[in-house]
Amino acid sequence: MASIDLNADLGEGESTTAELLALVSSCNIACGGHAGDIDSMSRTVLLAACAGVAVGAHPAYPDRAGFGRRSRQLGGEALYETLSQQVSTLVNITADHGVDLTHIKPHGALYHDAAQHEEVADVVARVVDECPGRPAIVGPPAGRLAALAGHLGMHYVPEAFADRCYRADGTLLPRDRPGAVLDDPDAVAAQAVSIATRARVRADDGKDIEISAATLCVHGDTPGALAIARAVRDALIAARVDVHRPGRS
Secondary structure (H helix, E strand, O other): OOEEEEEEEEOOOOOOHHHHHOOOOEEEEEOOOOOOOHHHHHHHHHHHHHHOOEEEEEOOOOOOOOOOOOOOOOOHHHHHHHHHHHHHHHHHHHHHOOOOEEEEOOOHHHHHHHHHOHHHHHHHHHHHHHOOOOOEEEEOOOOHHHHHHHHHOOOEEEEEEOOEOEOOOOOEOOOOOOOOEOOOHHHHHHHHHHHHHHOEEEEOOOOEEEOOOOEEEEEOOOOOHHHHHHHHHHHHHHOOOEEOOOOOO
């Protein structure tokens, strides 16, 4: 039987947090860079714990105006300091509630920059390495961050997106391009099942490409996110895919 983790980016102001947590097996909580504050972090951690969902940090460039989706906003020690502070804030909250922080997933532009630029990958890896428990890193299946994590012996969880369109080279179609974000629940569910059972996804040129992932993301801020997540969960179960929290290899 195929198996996969189903994750959602949460704590970003969505109104359906509890409902989404009933459908996913892990979550990535915004920790103040692009969205979120102490109250939203604490509330989401508690809801995730009650739902039995694995909790991860979702740090970003400190760019609330751009929702963390503008590239190369900071670098070097300035980037390290803000990411370390964001993650530490969530670590303290999880500790207060007796919850383990299982993983760290960069958000938005930081996610893509860490895959493409060695210096950004270095900063992200340093922050994760210094985090209590050395949690897993969630990121793209290939790229600088994945390679660095392997070199350092860090636990890396390759991710694919159920609700995003891919290009032929395996990267995501930029959000400013038509069709970049999939919003039809049936289409998203079909893509999720294809990734989970066949490790294949239909690219924007109409051809299937290989994509190997241990976790699938559905975005909590997408319009209709709850219906999309429900369709994905139902389709995975119908396809006999075991949806479970991520584990260490």
